[in-house]
Amino acid sequence: MASENLLIHIRKFVPLSKTEEELLLPYLKNISLKKKEHILKEGQICTANYFVVKGCMRMYFITEQGTEQIVQFAIDNWWLADLMSLDAQKPSQFNIQAIEATEVIALDKNIQEELFTKVPKMERYFRIILQKAFAASVMRFRYIFTQSGEERFHHFITSFPDFVQRVPQYMLASYLGFSAEFLSKLRAKKNI
Amino acid sequence: MASENLLIHIRKFVPLSKTEEELLLPYLKNISLKKKEHILKEGQICTANYFVVKGCMRMYFITEQGTEQIVQFAIDNWWLADLMSLDAQKPSQFNIQAIEATEVIALDKNIQEELFTKVPKMERYFRIILQKAFAASVMRFRYIFTQSGEERFHHFITSFPDFVQRVPQYMLASYLGFSAEFLSKLRAKKNI
DNA sequence: TTGATTTCTTGAACTACTTCAAGATTTTTT
DNA sequence: AAAAAATCTTGAAGTAGTTCAAGAAATCAA
Numbered sequence: 001m002a003s004e005n006l007l008i009h010i011r012k013f014v015p016l017s018k019t020e021e022e023l024l025l026p027y028l029k030n031i032s033l034k035k036k037e038h039i040l041k042e043g044q045i046c047t048a049n050y051f052v053v054k055g056c057m058r059m060y061f062i063t064e065q066g067t068e069q070i071v072q073f074a075i076d077n078w079w080l081a082d083l084m085s086l087d088a089q090k091p092s093q094f095n096i097q098a099i100e101a102t103e104v105i106a107l108d109k110n111i112q113e114e115l116f117t118k119v120p121k122m123e124r125y126f127r128i129i130l131q132k133a134f135a136a137s138v139m140r141f142r143y144i145f146t147q148s149g150e151e152r153f154h155h156f157i158t159s160f161p162d163f164v165q166r167v168p169q170y171m172l173a174s175y176l177g178f179s180a181e182f183l184s185k186l187r188a189k190k191n192i
Numbered sequence: 193m194a195s196e197n198l199l200i201h202i203r204k205f206v207p208l209s210k211t212e213e214e215l216l217l218p219y220l221k222n223i224s225l226k227k228k229e230h231i232l233k234e235g236q237i238c239t240a241n242y243f244v245v246k247g248c249m250r251m252y253f254i255t256e257q258g259t260e261q262i263v264q265f266a267i268d269n270w271w272l273a274d275l276m277s278l279d280a281q282k283p284s285q286f287n288i289q290a291i292e293a294t295e296v297i298a299l300d301k302n303i304q305e306e307l308f309t310k311v312p313k314m315e316r317y318f319r320i321i322l323q324k325a326f327a328a329s330v331m332r333f334r335y336i337f338t339q340s341g342e343e344r345f346h347h348f349i350t351s352f353p354d355f356v357q358r359v360p361q362y363m364l365a366s367y368l369g370f371s372a373e374f375l376s377k378l379r380a381k382k383n384i
Numbered sequence: 385t386t387g388a389t390t391t392c393t394t395g396a397a398c399t400a401c402t403t404c405a406a407g408a409t410t411t412t413t414t
Numbered sequence: 415a416a417a418a419a420a421t422c423t424t425g426a427a428g429t430a431g432t433t434c435a436a437g438a439a440a441t442c443a444a
Contacts, residue, residue: 005297059330063338071333083327093334097342120312127319130326135275137329138251142285144336145369146255148400168421179402184423341431360391371432376393 002030002053006105009051009077013128014121024122027115029106033057033098040096045097046085048106055102056166060174061094070174073099075163079129099167149178155187194222194245199299201243201269205320206313210351216314219307221298225249232288238277240298244270246296248358252366253286262366265291267355271321292360339372345378 003025010016016024029048033055035040035122040046042061050057052074059072059080071094074080086109107115116123143152153176157164164172169187170180195217202208208216221240223245225231229362232238234253242249244266251264251272266272277284278301285353299307304379308315320380335344345368362372 061334065266069337071330083323084331087323116316123316123319124308127315127322130319130322131275131279134322134326134329135279137326138263139276142253145261174418182401362391372429
């Protein structure tokens with residue numbers, strides 16, 4: 001059962017009573033995505049926050065030059081959404097797409113407030129999750145600003161060796177902030 | 193009174209009753225920082241979250257090459273902390289320093305949980321603040337990855353014209369991710 | 385109000401990447 | 415199993431930045 005994965009994740013940060021868990025469940029919606037299926041497209045309003053139960057997703061946009069630029073990945077047990085669009089209910093500047101067949105749980109914006117009133121611990125859970133996500137993005141800035149492309153690539157493959165197998169190389173290059181050709185040359189140099 | 197500025201900020205996101213405001217105040221500590229004074233140094237454990245009432249601060253670290261790299265600025269009405277160090281209570285990899293004479297309000301980590309229990313709305317306030325901060329950092333990645341140094345500089349000075357006057361150019365260059373010399377050349381080219 | 389410190393400028397040589405193009409390989413679909 | 419689509423590779427030429435060095439200008443401290 002998909003929701004069980006989310007419950008396990010939540011319990012790591014806040015202790016939920018049986019009653020609270022039962023209150024929470026009706027707010028969750030299971031969604032299955034095929035490979036390459038979009039759950040958000042540029043110009044649409046982001047209506048939910050998505051928890052990846054199993055699979056892999058990317059958030060990206062199309063640059064002025066017409067190329068794709070990836071800003072975030074999400075794998076099992078990560079939340080993903082365009083929080084700016086979700087918050088302001090304005091058209092998104094991003095796309096969110098499944099890279100492989102993916103199961104997500106959606107928490108709809110318009111019932112989220114009601115959930116937080118009924119189960120205040122969920123507000124706490126998201127405060128903690130967001131704090132960690134923001135702290136991680138500060139570290140990402142650190143890496144982007146001080147490491148060369150080669151160093152960032154090396155750091156990434158040693159930190160997430162299994163993940164590297166799951167996404168096409170050109171997506172990894174985009175996420176790390178350099179061209180697919182450059183990554184190919186790095187690999188050639190290192191015999192990877 | 194410094195705390196009044198924070199109360200005004202909080203009220204923008206959550207409505208606080210008179211009682212709740214009175215509960216909150218004893219948790220706040222006012223700190224005055226001189227220009228160049230540090231409130232956190234690399235290796236120390238970050239013990240509080242800081243709200244800038246008036247002034248300007250930077251969060252930076254020293255690269256392997258011995259140069260300073262700025263990851264965040266904070267001006268009036270922004271929170272600043274090394275959230276990773278604060279959360280895990282491990283030594284920080286960053287420095288936080290006042291760029292000009294600055295007044296901050298500190299919210300200590302070890303009493304924060306107690307505050308959230310007494311005034312749950314504060315947990316909500318931080319959930320909202322963190323959500324906005326994280327959404328903003330996603331946009332910052334967008335700019336870093338797609339705009340040239342020149343474009344980022346132009347975008348920044350048109351978005352925050354007053355801020356540019358307040359910090360030395362070399363700090364702005366560092367924040368934007370290029371060398372001070374390069375920024376100087378950009379300005380020469382544009383007669384700014 | 386002078387000296388010390390910090391910040392900004394400029395040019396020259398260098399490099400970590402990019403772009404383009406075209407073919408090779410792998411994966412997916414039928 | 416063949417055709418189509420997606421992904422990866424390689425080389426050559428170009429460029430947006432960097433580093434270094436040294437002086438000029440602005441700001442700060444006594």
